[in-house]
Amino acid sequence: MLPARRPPRILPLVALLLGVLLAGCGPQPAGSADTAEREVRRAVADWSRTVPEALAGIPLTDWAYEVSSVRRDGARALAAARLRYRLTGYDTAPEESAREVELIREDGAWRVGADRPAPGALPQLWDQGPVSVAAGTHSLVLGGAGQSAGTLREIAAEADRAVPAASAAWPGPWAGRVVVLVPGSLDAMARLLGRPADTYRGLGAVTTGRVGAGPAPADRVVVNPEGYAGLGAEGRRIILTHEVAHVATRAATSATTPLWLSEGFADWAAYRGAAAAPAQAAPALARAVRRGELPGELPRTEDFAFGGDPDAAARAYEGAWLACRLIAAEWGGKALVELYGKAGRESLETALRSTLGVDRAGLTQAWQESLRGELR
Numbered sequence: 001m002l003p004a005r006r007p008p009r010i011l012p013l014v015a016l017l018l019g020v021l022l023a024g025c026g027p028q029p030a031g032s033a034d035t036a037e038r039e040v041r042r043a044v045a046d047w048s049r050t051v052p053e054a055l056a057g058i059p060l061t062d063w064a065y066e067v068s069s070v071r072r073d074g075a076r077a078l079a080a081a082r083l084r085y086r087l088t089g090y091d092t093a094p095e096e097s098a099r100e101v102e103l104i105r106e107d108g109a110w111r112v113g114a115d116r117p118a119p120g121a122l123p124q125l126w127d128q129g130p131v132s133v134a135a136g137t138h139s140l141v142l143g144g145a146g147q148s149a150g151t152l153r154e155i156a157a158e159a160d161r162a163v164p165a166a167s168a169a170w171p172g173p174w175a176g177r178v179v180v181l182v183p184g185s186l187d188a189m190a191r192l193l194g195r196p197a198d199t200y201r202g203l204g205a206v207t208t209g210r211v212g213a214g215p216a217p218a219d220r221v222v223v224n225p226e227g228y229a230g231l232g233a234e235g236r237r238i239i240l241t242h243e244v245a246h247v248a249t250r251a252a253t254s255a256t257t258p259l260w261l262s263e264g265f266a267d268w269a270a271y272r273g274a275a276a277a278p279a280q281a282a283p284a285l286a287r288a289v290r291r292g293e294l295p296g297e298l299p300r301t302e303d304f305a306f307g308g309d310p311d312a313a314a315r316a317y318e319g320a321w322l323a324c325r326l327i328a329a330e331w332g333g334k335a336l337v338e339l340y341g342k343a344g345r346e347s348l349e350t351a352l353r354s355t356l357g358v359d360r361a362g363l364t365q366a367w368q369e370s371l372r373g374e375l376r
Helices: 033-048 149-169 186-193 225-229 233-252 259-271 283-290 310-330 333-343 348-355 360-375
Strands: 009-011 060-073 076-087 095-106 109-117 132-135 139-143 178-182 205-208 220-223
Touching: 033 060, 033 076, 033 095, 033 109, 060 095, 132 149, 139 149, 149 178, 149 233, 149 259, 178 233, 186 220, 186 225, 205 233, 220 233, 233 259, 233 333, 259 310, 259 333, 283 310, 283 360, 310 333, 310 360, 333 348, 348 360
Parallel strands: 139 178, 178 220
Antiparallel strands: 009 132, 060 076, 076 095, 095 109, 132 139, 205 220
16 A cells, blocks of 8 residues: 555746846956956856745755856856756755856846856756646656646656655665656657657656766656656556656666666566556567567667667567566566666676576576567
């Protein structure tokens, strides 16, 4: 049984709208450059302290703009800055964003006229318009422009169910909380993540974050509002539990963790207790096996690529899930968790031998045999 939850609450957020004001250029008095730059930096610092007031509803702390350089052209200035902030109760280290702050000089003082992502930098959700907040027991959901309060409440409730489900699969230490971003559209999601929209078309959600242990901003689960809306209740449960499992295992994940193990474990966590038979839950791979196209090896990293052949990607995810399902069934869930932890610190071959007593070839053979038996 899931722990009792208090109802998520919706908090309206005032949009941060800063107009770009232009002013004419004029000559600068000799020797005034250093003084003017100090004034610009001071103006940015004074202004930055007022920004969280406009973002009321988001639990922000340690909000600060650090100016690295200033370019002036008469009464206009551009300050290159790095924004640092934390989401209270979620981020153990600051989230950072490269910004470009535009100022104009009026009545003898510098005033901020615009704040935007630096060229080439990713935007923040509030750069895309008004944001609303749904706060659950284990979740913080930030919704982009156009997202309804009801949608955000539903996602917060589903995230609250996904957190204990992920914890049940992953007994290792993790925060037990999740941040979910819900952009206003698929195109807004793509801009937020800096990739073409087709990369995420058909996906329900993705997770962003830093791998490895140590203080870090909380992972962000980013929901594709179009893909998520097309799912039924069970699909939404599986998608969010899968992504939250990625959040739970992030500190144990490293560059040495095979993608089939990372994705397969997340699906194993999501499908635990589900009634669907493997052939139903892995239709793309089942069709391939029935055609006599049994995979010759465990899924490779490139097999999971976004924006490629969707059927091939589906087979990779399904095969990864069934590999982890096999490990849990034959060696136990504890062994699967131990394998995951060791695979993030040492080679897969070493981790397999020490946890399961088999090598990669042995696991592959056992996996192939299980596919023949379960998917025909």
